């Protein structure tokens with residue numbers, strides 16, 4: 001889907017004026033908050049996801065100027081050249097380890113790890129040719145520690161962090177940085193789905209299930225998507241040029 005370019009407000013003087021950003025998973029939750037933050041800093045943002053509706057809404061709301069409907073876990077279309085890749089697309093399925101089958105593992109690895117690698121491989125040549133670029137992956141606290149019942153998700157997110165750290169070494173000195181943000185449980189549709197699953201499986205009330213997730217965070221609350229986006233935006237600023245291969249927790253002190 002390609003939207004008509006919106007009348008561009010004056011962006012001169014904004015920190016990311018003239019930069020092109022691709023935000024996967026930009027139609028909802030953390031990705032949408034990142035798209036808003038990058039757009040607000042002057043970047044020309046394209047959002048990518050599978051569902052047209054949320055992407056259209058993001059464009060209509062001014063969080064992005066263009067949208068691409070694509071499944072990051074499948075064959076990717078040609079991605080537009082970009083100065084910033086913010087990979088927020090992801091999915092979290094839960095199951096006791098002994099009930100997690102190959103298909104679940106494949107789904108978790110495809111979207112959270114292999115999709116990230118494919119997107120990075122697609123945009124990196126342009127960044128290297130330009131001598132500058134920023135890659136930010138939204139990983140998770142599950143990239144830094146384990147949680148019960150999400151072995152495949154945690155393995156994929158640990159893998160994503162390995163990818164970020166290794167690629168950061170590979171491109172160091174070439175003007176490109178590669179970093180990860182590790183949010184704790186956040187106020188997004190993904191967490192709403194987790195709460196619904198917990199409620200359905202345990203019979204606990206919704207408030208109780210939400211509170212159980214919030215208790216992981218020493219601040220006793222869910223992280224706001226805007227708080228994750230603020231950290232992501234920082235990594236895209238010129239001032240963050242020396243931050244490379246980092247895993248920045250946004251989790252209230254959980255990790």
Ligand code: NAP
Nearest residue numbers: 025028029030049050051071072089090140185186188190
């Ligand atoms: P969300 O609103 O469900 O966002 C996930 C986004 O990824 C959606 O916009 C979804 O759009 C997109 N997506 C999922 N599968 C995709 C695929 N195969 N191809 C392309 N796009 C796909 O939940 P969120 O919490 O903001 O999640 C964003 C990221 O933060 C994820 O990587 C997640 O693992 C990570 N994270 C979340 C939390 C949390 O507590 N919520 C904590 C730590 C890390 P479509 O469905 O339209 O494709």
